[in-house]
Amino acid sequence: MSIGAxxxxxxxxxxxxxxxxxxxxxxxxxxxxxxxxxxxxxxxxLLAINADDVVAYDEPGAGVDRLTLTSARVNAMADALREIxxxxxxxxxxxxxxxxxxxxxxxxxxxxxGVIGVVYENRPNVTSDVxxxxxxxxxxxxxxxxxxxxxxxxxxxxxxxEALEKEGLPAAGVSLVQDSSHETAAAFMQLTxxxxxxxxxxxxxxxxxxxxxxxxxxxxxxxxxxHVFVDASADLDNAVxxxxxxxxxxxxxxxxxxxxxxxxxxxADFLPALSAAMPEVELxxxxxxxxxxxxxxxxxxxxxxxxxxxLILAVKVVDSLDEAIAHVARYGTGHSEAILTTDQAxxxxxxxxxxxxxVVVNASTRFVDGGELGLGGExxxxxxxxxxxxxxxxxxxxxxxxxxxxxxxxx
Numbered sequence: 001m002s003i004g005a006x007x008x009x010x011x012x013x014x015x016x017x018x019x020x021x022x023x024x025x026x027x028x029x030x031x032x033x034x035x036x037x038x039x040x041x042x043x044x045x046l047l048a049i050n051a052d053d054v055v056a057y058d059e060p061g062a063g064v065d066r067l068t069l070t071s072a073r074v075n076a077m078a079d080a081l082r083e084i085x086x087x088x089x090x091x092x093x094x095x096x097x098x099x100x101x102x103x104x105x106x107x108x109x110x111x112x113x114g115v116i117g118v119v120y121e122n123r124p125n126v127t128s129d130v131x132x133x134x135x136x137x138x139x140x141x142x143x144x145x146x147x148x149x150x151x152x153x154x155x156x157x158x159x160x161x162e163a164l165e166k167e168g169l170p171a172a173g174v175s176l177v178q179d180s181s182h183e184t185a186a187a188f189m190q191l192t193x194x195x196x197x198x199x200x201x202x203x204x205x206x207x208x209x210x211x212x213x214x215x216x217x218x219x220x221x222x223x224x225x226x227h228v229f230v231d232a233s234a235d236l237d238n239a240v241x242x243x244x245x246x247x248x249x250x251x252x253x254x255x256x257x258x259x260x261x262x263x264x265x266x267x268a269d270f271l272p273a274l275s276a277a278m279p280e281v282e283l284x285x286x287x288x289x290x291x292x293x294x295x296x297x298x299x300x301x302x303x304x305x306x307x308x309x310x311l312i313l314a315v316k317v318v319d320s321l322d323e324a325i326a327h328v329a330r331y332g333t334g335h336s337e338a339i340l341t342t343d344q345a346x347x348x349x350x351x352x353x354x355x356x357x358x359v360v361v362n363a364s365t366r367f368v369d370g371g372e373l374g375l376g377g378e379x380x381x382x383x384x385x386x387x388x389x390x391x392x393x394x395x396x397x398x399x400x401x402x403x404x405x406x407x408x409x410x411x
Contacts, residue, residue, distance in 0.1 A: 003187050009175060010142065010194030013115055016170035017140035021112040025089040027167045032085040032132050034163035036078040039128065042159070043074045050124065050152040057122075057148050065252045067122040067149055076371075077128045084132045084376035090394045091138050105405040110398040112138035113196045117216065118379060119144045119185060120201035124152040129370075129377035131160050131174040137397040140173045142195065144188050147180035182209075189214040199380045199392075219388055221380030223307045224254030224335040226365045229324040229350070231341035232263040236270050238362070239340045240277045243313075246338070246364040248278055252309045254381060255336050255368045259304060259314040261324045267317045268292055281311045288317035304331045321346050325353050332356060334383040336368040357383055357390040 020028070039046070050069040057067055090110050097107040116139050120126050127143060134141035145153040153176055161171035177188060189198060189210060198218040200210045210218055228246055230239045246257035262270055271292040275283060283289070284299040296315065303314045304327075318324045328337050338360035339350040347361045358368040358381075368391065370378025375393030382388045388396040 006177065006179075006184060006187055007191065007194070009172075009177070010115075010191050012170070012172040013140045013142045013175045014194050016173040016175075017112070017115045019170050020135060020140055020173050021091075021114070021138040023138065023167075023169055025091070027169060028089075028136055028138065029085045031135050031160075031163045031167050031169065032081045034166060035128070035132070035159050036081040036085070038159045038162065039074055039078040039081075039156075042155075043071060046074060046152070046155055047071065049155050050149075053124075053149055053152050059148075063122050063148070063252075065250070067124070067152075069124060069152065073125060077125050080129060080371055080377040081132045083371070084136050084394070087136070087376055087394055090136075090398050095400060102409050103407060104409055107403040107405070108400045109403055110395070111401045113397055113399055115140045115142055115194055115196050116379065116397060117142045117144070117188065117191070117195040117198045118201060119188065119198070119206060119210070121146045121203065121206060122149050123201060124149045124156060126201055127153045127156045127176075130379045131157075133377055133379050133392075133394060133397060135160075135164075135173060137394045139397055140175070142175050142177070144177040144185055145180065150180055185209065186213040189216060189218075192216055197397075201380055219380065219382045219392065220384050221254070222335065222383035223333040224256065224381075225258050225305070225307045225331060225333040226255060226336045226338070227259045227261055227324075227328050227332060228257045228338045228340065228365065229261040229318075229321075229328075230263060230266065230270055231321065231324075231339060231343060231346055232265040233343040233346070234263075234266065234270075234340040235342060236266065236273060239270060240273050242338075242340060242362075242364050243274055244278050246366055247281055247313050248311065249364075249366055251311050253366075254307070255365050256309070257313065257338070257365050258306065258308050259316065259327075259331070261316050261318050261327055262289075263324075264288065264317050264319050271315070281313050283313055283315050285315035286317060289315045307333070321349060325350070328354055328356075335381065336360060336365040338363065338365050357381060 093110045095108045116134050118130050131141045157176045160174035164171050192215050195216040198216045200206050283296040284303045285296040290296050334356050336358045337354045337356045370391035378391040381391050
């Protein structure tokens with residue numbers, strides 16, 4: 001795809017964004033509900049197309065899981081769209097208002113960002129989730145997926161074109177870049193006349209490329225080196241179940257736990273129980289951990305820095321809450337950090353002192369997800385601190401417009 005063709009497609013997306021930003025709440029909702037129905041109706045066809053993409057995929061690691069659709073995942077995509085459709089319309093909500101001494105009436109309204117560009121790897125569910133959140137919030141979605149999921153993404157986007165046209169809206173409101181080369185991705189990141197916001201969904205190489213090439217404001221969906229700290233007062237049975245869920249329920253996603261920190265006072269009881277509960281997980285521990293788990297792999301410095309995205313868990317024994325918080329500050333990526341404790345003071349200290357997009361008390365890190373937190377879905381989980389932080393739902397795809405209403409006042 002030439003740069004000229006990319007820019008031409010971008011101009012169509014830009015025009016579509018204007019139409020979507022002015023479309024009625026009813027029309028935008030109807031588009032999502034139509035796609036939800038069509039995903040379920042065409043599930044067999046979609047799964048067959050996706051199966052071909054999976055067969056052609058030849059890279060090891062978590063990518064296969066992210067690429068693969070199942071009947072349950074397609075149904076979850078449809079359910080997410082229905083949930084997003086039933087959320088209140090975020091557009092033109094009056095956030096605050098006041099009257100100045102001179103009689104001017106001041107308001108701030110929510111309005112769309114415009115064109116949301118998303119660069120992502122595998123993850124065909126992202127195609128549907130992002131399109132749903134963008135359309136519902138009056139934005140256009142300009143998507144650059146990976147070559148590994150191209151056919152699957154193309155089919156999903158075709159359902160969006162069908163739904164948009166049915167409601168009299170431009171099909172370009174959800175558009176897929178037709179070339180998945182690295183050169184096109186770099187050019188996509190520089191479409192300053194098209195994109196209002198850029199969001200990457202991928203690993204370290206994609207984030208590095210974004211930082212190198214992007215000329216458009218971006219929100220980083222960064223690495224998820226997530227920790228679980230098992231405090232001295234934790235309920236050990238609950239703690240084993242929570243850590244197992246955080247690590248094994250879906251190890252290839254960003255909210256999976258990558259390190260467990262264990263208070264020394266309960267390490268002798270907790271670590272053997274944890275190891276027995278998840279024999280499929282390779283534990284990599286420090287010297288103290290290996291006193292209780294002699295078969296654990298010695299942990300390196302790199303192991304505490306890594307997002308494994310696999311059935312591998314780094315383990316470290318710590319002497320205090322302060323040491324656990326210091327470890328998170330050193331190695332964490334600002335994503336999701338959990339504490340398991342019955343000590344309310346320690347729980348509150350964790351909430352106030354740990355610097356992350358989400359902190360979790362006595363629950364799995366896997367709950368840090370737009371759908372689980374009631375957003376219906378997410379375009380990403382921001383590990384930045386400006387504009388949006390954490391799961392980005394409908395409101396995070398809007399910005400504020402000042403409205404000043406007067407009766408002839410002059411300054």
